[in-house]
Every structure is written in structure tokens, then in C-alpha cells.
Amino acid sequence: VAQLRAAITLAAARPGADAPSEEFVADLQRRLAAGSASAPAPTAAIVGPARRRFVLVGSVAAGAAAIGAVADHLLTRPERASEDEAAAAPTLTPNVGAWRGVVAAADLPEGGVHGFELGSVAGFVSRDSSGLRAVSGVCTHLACRLNLNPVSRQLDCPCHDTSFALDGELIRYQLRVPPPPLPHLSVRERDGTIEVFGPL
Numbered sequence: 001v002a003q004l005r006a007a008i009t010l011a012a013a014r015p016g017a018d019a020p021s022e023e024f025v026a027d028l029q030r031r032l033a034a035g036s037a038s039a040p041a042p043t044a045a046i047v048g049p050a051r052r053r054f055v056l057v058g059s060v061a062a063g064a065a066a067i068g069a070v071a072d073h074l075l076t077r078p079e080r081a082s083e084d085e086a087a088a089a090p091t092l093t094p095n096v097g098a099w100r101g102v103v104a105a106a107d108l109p110e111g112g113v114h115g116f117e118l119g120s121v122a123g124f125v126s127r128d129s130s131g132l133r134a135v136s137g138v139c140t141h142l143a144c145r146l147n148l149n150p151v152s153r154q155l156d157c158p159c160h161d162t163s164f165a166l167d168g169e170l171i172r173y174q175l176r177v178p179p180p181p182l183p184h185l186s187v188r189e190r191d192g193t194i195e196v197f198g199p200l
């Protein structure tokens with residue numbers, strides 16, 4: 001092992017040992033050309049210091065492409081791994097709670113959204129073709145209160161530019177880790193009133 005280490009050290013100490021091989025540079029050129037239309041055009045002579053400069057430029061371009069890919073990921077709706085993931089949003093069920101009216105049924109037609117507060121719980125109840133739905137109105141990142149955007153019909157967090165759909169699903173975020181979907185609340189319609197099961 002000691003002899004192998006010595007041989008490796010000596011080989012690494014040779015002048016020019018840190019320069020990338022012609023094969024590596026050619027392969028990098030090929031991959032950059034194939035992977036990005038905006039990749040820098042390869043220079044005609046790639047030898048010695050110029051070769052190193054090309055590799056540096058290529059690395060910067062590849063890094064920028066990677067950052068772009070990450071930024072794109074952060075700014076777009078995350079892919080849902082499966083339908084089960086949407087169902088993974090927990091239902092907030094107080095162990096000491098009751099059904100409490102939040103809005104008259106007549107005031108929540110199909111397509112309607114209504115914000116409510118039940119003591120320590122704030123949320124939004126909505127109705128669409130699939131029925132009634134109620135979600136928490138508090139961001140799952142750091143608990144800022146969500147605002148209903150009446151144009152996009154999304155729930156926007158004012159703290160870190162995050163948006164949730166009315167079913168609680170995360171739509172957009174700019175955090176390193178996506179916040180979880182919004183918890184659901186049990187909701188029903190009784191005697192002309194929309195009721196949510198909330199804490200006493």
C-alpha cells in the first residue's frame with residue numbers, strides 16, 4: 001500500500017499531470033453541445049493553459065445549467081409522485097371538538113371560497129363539482145397566515161412566496177425543501193349551513 005501511494009504521488013507530481021486528457025475534453029465538448037444550445041462553442045485549439053481555461057468555462061456553463069435546473073424546479077409545481085401523495089395531507093381532527101357553522105350554504109355556491117376562523121384554527125372552505133372541502137389557512141412552512149388570491153384562486157403565503165391550491169396541494173415554492181400540503185378539516189353541509197369540525 002505504501003509503495004502504491006508513493007507511485008500515485010510521484011505520478012501526480014509530474015508536470016502537466018493536472019491537465020485533463022484530450023479524451024475528457026472532447027467528451028465534455030460533446031456533452032455540452034448536446035445538452036445546451038447556449039453552451040460555449042469549442043475553441044479551435046485546446047491545448048495547455050487554453051485547455052484548462054476551456055474546462056473552467058465548461059464547468060461554469062455546466063454549473064449554470066445545473067443552477068438553472070434547480071431554480072426551475074423551485075419555481076414550478078412539484079411532480080406528484082402518485083395519487084397517494086395528495087391523500088397524504090393529514091386531516092386536522094381536534095380530539096375535543098364540535099361541528100361549527102362557518103358560512104351559510106347559500107353563500108357558498110359551486111366555485112365559491114370562504115375564509116373562516118374557529119378560535120385558534122383558521123381555514124378556507126370551498127365547493128367545486130366534487131363537493132365541499134376545507135383546508136387549514138396557515139402555511140405549513142413557518143405558520144404565516146395564507147391569503148386567498150381571488151384571481152388565481154390560490155392560497156398565497158406572504159412570507160416566502162409559496163402558493164397552495166384550494167385542495168391544500170403545494171403549487172409553488174422557493175424554499176430548499178417543499179413545505180407539506182395543507183392539512184384538511186372535516187366539513188359538511190347541515191340545515192343550510194356549512195359546518196367544519198373544529199376545536200371547542
Ligand code: FES
Nearest residue numbers: 139141142157160
Ligand atoms: S411561512 Fe409560508 S412559505 Fe414560509
